[in-house]
Amino acid sequence: MAIEDDVLVIGGGLAGATAALSAAERDATVRLISYKQSTLRHASGLIDVLGYDPTAVAGTGGEREGGEPTPLVDPFEAIPDLPEGHPYERVGLEAVRESLLFFDSVAGDAYAGDHTDANALVPTHGGTVKPTARYPATTAAGIASDPRSTLLVGFETLPDFDAPLAASHLEAAGVPFESRGVTLSFPGIERDDAKITRYAHILERDEPVDSGAGQTSARAALAHAIGAKLADESRVGLPAILGDDHADTVRRDLEERLGVDVFEVPMGPPSLPGIRLEDLLYDALEDAGVRVTTGVPVVDYESVDADGAGANRGQIDHVLVDRKRKRVPYSAxxxxxxxxxxxxxxxxxxxxxxxxxxxxxxxxxxEDRYDWFVDEAFGEHPFAQFGLAVDRELYPLGADGEREFSNLRAAGGVLGGFDAPAEKSGGGVSLSTGYAAGAAAGEEVDR
Amino acid sequence: MAHDTEVLVLGGGSTGCGTARDLARRGLEVTLVERGNLTDGTTGRMHGLLHSGGRYAVSDQASATECIEENETLREIAGHCVEETGGLFVQRPEDPDEYFREKLEGCRQCDIPAEVLSGREAREVEPYLASDVKRAIEVPDGAVDPFRLCVANAMDAENHGARVETHAEVVDLLRDGDDVYGVEVRHDSGPGTRDHGAAGTTEEITADYVVNATGAWAGQIGAMADLEVAVRPSKGVMTIMNVRQVDTVINRCRPKGDADIVVPHETTAILGTTDEEVDDPDDYPEEEWEVDMMIDTLSELLPILSESRTIRSFWGVRPLYEPPGTGTQDPTDITRDFFLLDHDDRDGVSGMSTIVGGKFTTYRAMAEEIADHVCDKLGVRASCDTADAALPGSEDLAVLERGMDDFGLRSPIARRSKQRLGSRSEAVLETEEPNPVLCACEGVTRAEVRDAIGQSGSDLNAVRIRTRASMGNCQGGFCCQQLACELHPEYDEATTRAALDELFQERWKGQRHALWGEQLSQAMLNYALHATTMNRDRDPAGVDERIAFDAFDGGPGGER
Incomplete structure (x- = not known):
C-alpha cells in the first residue's frame, strides 16, 4: 500500500518549498520529498526577480548588441514584454506579484525590499553591485543607493572577500558613497581553514576569546577591532558570517557597540544567508503541516492510462522512492x-x-553537444536555458506540444527558457512558478 | 661587428629552455625569445609522460635507449618535477601475443627494466584494470610536470647570465646575403616582475648564432629567411579526469593506435591521444570524436573511465619532421627522432640551425647535441654538465623527502606543495601570516600563490601554471576570485579585475570539451556563482554608462 497524500512536491529548494506551502494553504495534505541538500546553501540568499531585461541583451553567438546592459529599475514593468515561453510569461505578472506577497508573509521581518517595486542594488562579495528584489534584513543597511559612507571589513583568513579591493571596486562601479576597506584578524579563529559556520558560531555563542589583553567575548573583541579602524564612516559591512539562527541579535549587538549600522555582504557557497533562508522555509513547512521526507531520491514512477485526460502518458499513479535500495511507493x-x-x-x-x-x-x-555552449565564459549559453517547456498552467509539454501527464506540474530551475544568471531572475522564477503550481495543485485536489 | 648576444635561441619550450640552459652553463652569452609565455607551445600541452622507452622498444630502439637514459637522468636532476609512478603495458585478450613478446624483448635489448605481470598481478597493482586483462609488462615510466621542468631550465639559464625574453614574438629574421645575424621581435606586455620591452615596440636582437627551436612553428620562422623547413605538425588530444583512477602509467600493448595511454598526473589522470596532421599549428579543429574516442577506447582497459567525470580536454601539436623525400603518409609512422638542420650545409645560409622533431623526455640530450653544434660553429671549447647539475628547486633533496610535519600543514597539501616548490618549500611555506587554502581542489595555499605572484606578476594564468591553483574539479569556479584578491593591493583594482576575467575565460576554454554530466552541472554552478551571486557578467565597473543609483531602492528606512 502506497503512502498517500493529496499533493506530492518533489524537490526541496525555493520552488519546492513555496509550492508545498501554497498547496497547503488550499487545505490539501502535502508532502515534500527532497534528496540532497538544496542549492539554497550555494545561493546568496537574495531573491532576484528580474535584474536585466533579457530582450535588451539578446544578441547572437554570445556577443551582446547595443552596448552594455544596465540594470532594470522596475522588474515588473519589463515582465509583460518577455518572450513567449519565458517562465514569467507562462505564469503571468499577477502570479509574480502574488508570490512575492506570499514570500513576504512567510519571511516576515527576516527580509526587506517589499516597500517598493524598484530593484535594490546590493553590494556583492566580488565588490560590484547587483539588482535584486528582496534581500535579507541583515544586508539592508548596505544598499548601494544609500549614500552613507561605508567601512568594509574583511578577515585575513577569509580569502574570498578582500575588503580594500571590494571598496575600490565599488567606487569603480560608481556608487554614490565613499567606501574604504580594512582587513582584520578574526577573534577566536585558530585554524586558517576554519569553516564559515565556525565564524558564525563564535559570534552567535559569543564565545570567550583571548584578545591579547585577557579574555573577552567574541563580539566585544570584534567590535573593538573594528572600532579601532572606524573613522567617520556611518555604516560597516562584513562578510555574511554574523551568526546562524540569531543573526539579528549578533548584528544588533555589534551595532550597539559600534554606534553605527552594520550589514552583511552576501558571499559564495556555503552561504549563511542561503542556509538561513532554507531554515526559514523549513520552519514554515513544519508550521503549515507539510510532511517533509528528506534524504531519499525519487527514482521512478508508474502511470495509469487516463482516457480523456488529454495527456501523452496518462496520469501518474505513484512515484518510487529509493530507501536503502528498497523502492517505496508514494502516491498522490x-x-x-x-x-x-x-x-x-x-x-x-x-x-x-x-x-x-x-x-x-x-x-x-x-543533438550536437558542442552547440550547448558558446565560447565566451559569460556568453549566451544554450545550456543555461535547458529545462522543461510548460504550458500556462505549468504542465510540462512533450516534444509534440501536448501535456506529458495529466497531474504533473513543474516549477523553478527545472523549467527552461530563461537564463537566470544573466537576467538575475532565479529566485523570482522559483517563487512565482512554485507558488502557482502549488496553488493549482492544491485547488485541483479540492475539487 | 659587435652583436647583442652570442647565441640567440628562438622558442621557450623544453628544447629552447634546455638549450639556453646548456649554453649558458658553458659560459656562452645567451638570449632566449618566446612569442608567448614559457611552455605556451607544445611543452605545456602534453600528457606528462616521462617515457621509460618502452613505447619505442619495438619500433625505434635508438629512441628507446635514449629515453631510458634520459629518464634516469631526469629523476636525478629534476626529482621535484617527476613522480615515479611506474608504468604498465597492458595486453587485452584481443591484442597480439606476438607483439607482447616483441615488446618484452625490445625492452630488454634497450636495457629498460621490464617484468611480466599476470592479469591478476596487474589488477593488484591497478584494481580498475578490466577483469579480462591478460597480462602486462611493468616498466619505469613516470609522470613529469612539463611546466615546472621548463621553468626550472629557464631559471637555471638566467642564473648563468642568460636573458630570457617572453612575450616577444619574432616578426622577422635579419638576413644579410647568405648570413642570418639576428631577429626582430615585437614586444608585448607580459606578466610579471621581469622587465619586458614596452608593448608594441620592436627590437632588433643581433647574435653570432641563431638556434630556431620553435618546434611546430619552425617552418614559419624558416620562411622569414626564405628557408624551407617542412615541419609536419600533428595534433593530439588529451582528456583530463577529475581524479587519478590509476597511480601507474597505463599503456595499451599493441602495435599502434590512438587512445592508448593514461598518465596519472598530480590529482588527475590524463587520457591520450590522437595523431592527426594539421596545416596550421595555431589553428586546427578540436573535435568531439577525439574526446569520445579517448573515453570509449581507454574504457576497454579501464572500464571505470566510461562512468568517470572528465574535467577538460586540451590539444597539443607535435613538431614532427621527416627529411624531404621520405613521404610517410600516416603521421603515426613519422619518426619521433629529432633533426638538427644546419642551414649552412643545407641551404648555404650561415648563422642559423633549426631543431625539429624530438620528444619531451629527451629534451636534455637534444639540447646537449644542439649546444655541441653551436659551440663547434663558434669555435668554443666547453663541455656539457646538464646531466649532472641539479635543476633549481631540487638541489636539496632532503627538503623534498621530509614529511608534512615540517610545515604544520595537512598532509596532502604539504606533500603536494613541496613537490611543486622543491627546495624552496621552507622559504615559501614557513610564514607567520595566516596561510589559508585558496584552491581547495588542488590544496594550494595563500603563501604559495603569493610566491607565484611575486615571480609571475599579475598574470593569474602564470600563477595557475606555477601552482596548479584552479586546475581541479571546479575548474576555478570557487577559487578564481580568491586568487585575484591576492593581487591587491600590489596591483590596482582594474588590473585585478582584468586578471580575474582573463583567468575565468581561460578556465572556461578548456572545459568546453568536457561539458556533459557532472562537469556541465559544475559549469552551470560556476556560471551562477560568478553571474548570479557576484554579477560579474554585468559588472557596472566594466561599463561606461553610469547607473542612476538614486532611481533604485534606497533601503527600507524610507527617509533616504
Missing part, C-alpha cells in the same frame, strides 16, 4: 516537479543528450 493526486536545473540535478546530461531523470519529460536541446 497531484504532483509538482521542483527538482532544480543542472546544478540541482533536476536536469541531467550525458554525452548524447539532456534529460529530466525522474519522468523523462522532454528537454529541448541540440
Amino acid at each position: 493526486d497531484q504532483y509538482v516537479l521542483a527538482t532544480g536545473g543542472l546544478v540541482g540535478k533536476g536536469v541531467q546530461s550525458d554525452r548524447e543528450r539532456v534529460y529530466e531523470p525522474i519522468f523523462d519529460c522532454h528537454v529541448a536541446h541540440s
Whole structure:
C-alpha cells in the first residue's frame, strides 16, 4: 500500500518549498520529498526577480548588441514584454506579484525590499553591485543607493572577500558613497581553514576569546577591532558570517557597540544567508503541516492510462522512492516537479543528450553537444536555458506540444527558457512558478 | 661587428629552455625569445609522460635507449618535477601475443627494466584494470610536470647570465646575403616582475648564432629567411579526469593506435591521444570524436573511465619532421627522432640551425647535441654538465623527502606543495601570516600563490601554471576570485579585475570539451556563482554608462 497524500512536491529548494506551502494553504495534505541538500546553501540568499531585461541583451553567438546592459529599475514593468515561453510569461505578472506577497508573509521581518517595486542594488562579495528584489534584513543597511559612507571589513583568513579591493571596486562601479576597506584578524579563529559556520558560531555563542589583553567575548573583541579602524564612516559591512539562527541579535549587538549600522555582504557557497533562508522555509513547512521526507531520491514512477485526460502518458499513479535500495511507493493526486536545473540535478546530461531523470519529460536541446555552449565564459549559453517547456498552467509539454501527464506540474530551475544568471531572475522564477503550481495543485485536489 | 648576444635561441619550450640552459652553463652569452609565455607551445600541452622507452622498444630502439637514459637522468636532476609512478603495458585478450613478446624483448635489448605481470598481478597493482586483462609488462615510466621542468631550465639559464625574453614574438629574421645575424621581435606586455620591452615596440636582437627551436612553428620562422623547413605538425588530444583512477602509467600493448595511454598526473589522470596532421599549428579543429574516442577506447582497459567525470580536454601539436623525400603518409609512422638542420650545409645560409622533431623526455640530450653544434660553429671549447647539475628547486633533496610535519600543514597539501616548490618549500611555506587554502581542489595555499605572484606578476594564468591553483574539479569556479584578491593591493583594482576575467575565460576554454554530466552541472554552478551571486557578467565597473543609483531602492528606512 502506497503512502498517500493529496499533493506530492518533489524537490526541496525555493520552488519546492513555496509550492508545498501554497498547496497547503488550499487545505490539501502535502508532502515534500527532497534528496540532497538544496542549492539554497550555494545561493546568496537574495531573491532576484528580474535584474536585466533579457530582450535588451539578446544578441547572437554570445556577443551582446547595443552596448552594455544596465540594470532594470522596475522588474515588473519589463515582465509583460518577455518572450513567449519565458517562465514569467507562462505564469503571468499577477502570479509574480502574488508570490512575492506570499514570500513576504512567510519571511516576515527576516527580509526587506517589499516597500517598493524598484530593484535594490546590493553590494556583492566580488565588490560590484547587483539588482535584486528582496534581500535579507541583515544586508539592508548596505544598499548601494544609500549614500552613507561605508567601512568594509574583511578577515585575513577569509580569502574570498578582500575588503580594500571590494571598496575600490565599488567606487569603480560608481556608487554614490565613499567606501574604504580594512582587513582584520578574526577573534577566536585558530585554524586558517576554519569553516564559515565556525565564524558564525563564535559570534552567535559569543564565545570567550583571548584578545591579547585577557579574555573577552567574541563580539566585544570584534567590535573593538573594528572600532579601532572606524573613522567617520556611518555604516560597516562584513562578510555574511554574523551568526546562524540569531543573526539579528549578533548584528544588533555589534551595532550597539559600534554606534553605527552594520550589514552583511552576501558571499559564495556555503552561504549563511542561503542556509538561513532554507531554515526559514523549513520552519514554515513544519508550521503549515507539510510532511517533509528528506534524504531519499525519487527514482521512478508508474502511470495509469487516463482516457480523456488529454495527456501523452496518462496520469501518474505513484512515484518510487529509493530507501536503502528498497523502492517505496508514494502516491498522490497531484504532483509538482521542483527538482532544480543542472546544478540541482533536476536536469541531467550525458554525452548524447539532456534529460529530466525522474519522468523523462522532454528537454529541448541540440543533438550536437558542442552547440550547448558558446565560447565566451559569460556568453549566451544554450545550456543555461535547458529545462522543461510548460504550458500556462505549468504542465510540462512533450516534444509534440501536448501535456506529458495529466497531474504533473513543474516549477523553478527545472523549467527552461530563461537564463537566470544573466537576467538575475532565479529566485523570482522559483517563487512565482512554485507558488502557482502549488496553488493549482492544491485547488485541483479540492475539487 | 659587435652583436647583442652570442647565441640567440628562438622558442621557450623544453628544447629552447634546455638549450639556453646548456649554453649558458658553458659560459656562452645567451638570449632566449618566446612569442608567448614559457611552455605556451607544445611543452605545456602534453600528457606528462616521462617515457621509460618502452613505447619505442619495438619500433625505434635508438629512441628507446635514449629515453631510458634520459629518464634516469631526469629523476636525478629534476626529482621535484617527476613522480615515479611506474608504468604498465597492458595486453587485452584481443591484442597480439606476438607483439607482447616483441615488446618484452625490445625492452630488454634497450636495457629498460621490464617484468611480466599476470592479469591478476596487474589488477593488484591497478584494481580498475578490466577483469579480462591478460597480462602486462611493468616498466619505469613516470609522470613529469612539463611546466615546472621548463621553468626550472629557464631559471637555471638566467642564473648563468642568460636573458630570457617572453612575450616577444619574432616578426622577422635579419638576413644579410647568405648570413642570418639576428631577429626582430615585437614586444608585448607580459606578466610579471621581469622587465619586458614596452608593448608594441620592436627590437632588433643581433647574435653570432641563431638556434630556431620553435618546434611546430619552425617552418614559419624558416620562411622569414626564405628557408624551407617542412615541419609536419600533428595534433593530439588529451582528456583530463577529475581524479587519478590509476597511480601507474597505463599503456595499451599493441602495435599502434590512438587512445592508448593514461598518465596519472598530480590529482588527475590524463587520457591520450590522437595523431592527426594539421596545416596550421595555431589553428586546427578540436573535435568531439577525439574526446569520445579517448573515453570509449581507454574504457576497454579501464572500464571505470566510461562512468568517470572528465574535467577538460586540451590539444597539443607535435613538431614532427621527416627529411624531404621520405613521404610517410600516416603521421603515426613519422619518426619521433629529432633533426638538427644546419642551414649552412643545407641551404648555404650561415648563422642559423633549426631543431625539429624530438620528444619531451629527451629534451636534455637534444639540447646537449644542439649546444655541441653551436659551440663547434663558434669555435668554443666547453663541455656539457646538464646531466649532472641539479635543476633549481631540487638541489636539496632532503627538503623534498621530509614529511608534512615540517610545515604544520595537512598532509596532502604539504606533500603536494613541496613537490611543486622543491627546495624552496621552507622559504615559501614557513610564514607567520595566516596561510589559508585558496584552491581547495588542488590544496594550494595563500603563501604559495603569493610566491607565484611575486615571480609571475599579475598574470593569474602564470600563477595557475606555477601552482596548479584552479586546475581541479571546479575548474576555478570557487577559487578564481580568491586568487585575484591576492593581487591587491600590489596591483590596482582594474588590473585585478582584468586578471580575474582573463583567468575565468581561460578556465572556461578548456572545459568546453568536457561539458556533459557532472562537469556541465559544475559549469552551470560556476556560471551562477560568478553571474548570479557576484554579477560579474554585468559588472557596472566594466561599463561606461553610469547607473542612476538614486532611481533604485534606497533601503527600507524610507527617509533616504
